[in-house]
Amino acid sequence: MTAVLFPSTSGVVHGRFASHAFRLATCTALLAAIPAGAQDPLPSWNDGASKRAIVDFVRRVTRTGSPDFVTRPDRIAVFDNDGTLWSEQPIYFQFAFALDRVKALAPQHAEWKTTQPFKAVLDGDLAALAASGEKGLAELVMATHTGMTTDEFAKLVSDWLATARHPRFKRPYTDLVYQPMLEVLAYLRANGFKTYIVSGGTVDFMRVFAERVYGIPPEQVVGTTFLTKFATGPDGTPALTIEPKVAMIDDGAGKPVGINTFIGRRPILAFGNSDGDHQMLQWTAAGTGARFMGLVHHTDSTREWRYDRQSHIGKLDKALDEATTKRWSVVDMRSDWKVVYPFQRQR
């Protein structure tokens, strides 16, 4: 769990730097790959190998009579969330939620003033937080994500998303989704794909915003889960209480497991951005017929962040090697994307 939600805590001290205004040259030329007259389904993508690979793949599997044709029910597309559909720096957004919850709950927990890792959070002492290790981070998660009903937790997340602001961009976290990936999601759905999130984040956190932000309904969100317990209250009202115990970790080798458990079909398209997505990509690649495996490579230190092999968050190393060898699509954020976030689009 902690390895999922939280990287090695030194990631917390990752630099924040001022937002750079990004001005986009107006670009209306249609791509060669798009038939004349057809609207470009991916307007925020520059023409290039990544865009062509996506469009070519969708055409191949959807055109009747194509040797690679795939029936609609089997058009399953899976996307990692953190770093693939929205940003994950300077810390996973769900971890930012956990830290804010610790601060909000502190008045009810006088003991936290003197107990680690809570003291570290309240003091803003990143070194002490890092020193608390995975055990400490697990405590933070359990204290902020469990011990309440599923409805109560959803309300907390919803309220937080409405008020919290990202430290660098001073915007709601849900503004920091990738415009080009929103276009890929919509394009796939318009072509009969079912789009899923398969993330190390927890299901009950992501389901609060996935439908509104990504158009992905709750039942198509796969993620890390806690045990929940059904009980009927004194007035006969049943409730599900989130227990402080992880049921399934949906990261790394847990992703194919999550896909098999929740979806029960092998995807034909998978998009990730880190080694935590490696096995999901391998599992997708190992199916028969046409496949698409993609990685978002964070190469843009100006508009977003630049990191890969050495990063404490979203480390991309082995999966990048395999992507290169196997010719999976590696999206170069800096050169492939005209804009990163929706708010950067020209009106």
Place this chain on the structure above:
Amino acid sequence: MTAVLFPSTSGVVHGRFASHAFRLATCTALLAAIPAGAQDPLPSWNDGASKRAIVDFVRRVTRTGSPDFVTRPDRIAVFDNDGTLWSEQPIYFQFAFALDRVKALAPQHAEWKTTQPFKAVLDGDLAALAASGEKGLAELVMATHTGMTTDEFAKLVSDWLATARHPRFKRPYTDLVYQPMLEVLAYLRANGFKTYIVSGGTVDFMRVFAERVYGIPPEQVVGTTFLTKFATGPDGTPALTIEPKVAMIDDGAGKPVGINTFIGRRPILAFGNSDGDHQMLQWTAAGTGARFMGLVHHTDSTREWRYDRQSHIGKLDKALDEATTKRWSVVDMRSDWKVVYPFQRQR
């Protein structure tokens, strides 16, 4: 797990009796509830309170401007499988699969000739099988459902379904689905519902036939799950191996948990047949807005089986009491259904 797949083992000795031919009087009268000219969506249902309740509910939640209108994404309908969509006598069909697998595997397990509970299965010794208790039954499940890849298991189930015959009806088990319930599933889907199975049976067993038989795709099958493990073989091919450990028991209080984990929305319609479905019905009932809670009551000793409060399989006791108090729909199989199985329909 055993409590799910297997009732108290004395259920195994339930009688088998000869199939009775069932002749159905031709009935073409349209129901009063169905507008003149409209095709009856539930032709295998006799006019009565159950049919009216289903049709009325669907109309109320789907008619634009209705005070009970529910948007399409929230039209989630959940169905238990054993005893609700297909028969479960004289033993759960998945248990019949397990017993057949023990017999098929016996040549590779010389030790089973002298080891319980395997010896009991091989000898047809039901008393000894019963004496092995839940622990023994769990051993049978683990020996027959785990220790192989997900693909290998699916193939075994598929082959078994193609060749195994039900002891009473001498037909493939998948012939013993309820024609009236197939009509309810189709009727709901035609009205924008997403139909789910939520069953104590295991996901990997049901997914093999759910799409073909019920029109329910793999991703809409919720059930008991085993842990699975991802590993890459020497040739680089990844596989998921089923481990001999239950991950989630989707029965009783586990059903609302399964619904929340897999679907993440509260259903507006739930159909079950036993106390194992009680909490699923309570969870559905506790939502706001129009709701439908239904129970299939096995009242037909001629065409199917008759059992409820005292049964070792599909015991229906507390849920029946609550259904009566709360006025949930209790389907009387004998009087509500014109036919039970598809093969009994007049051509």
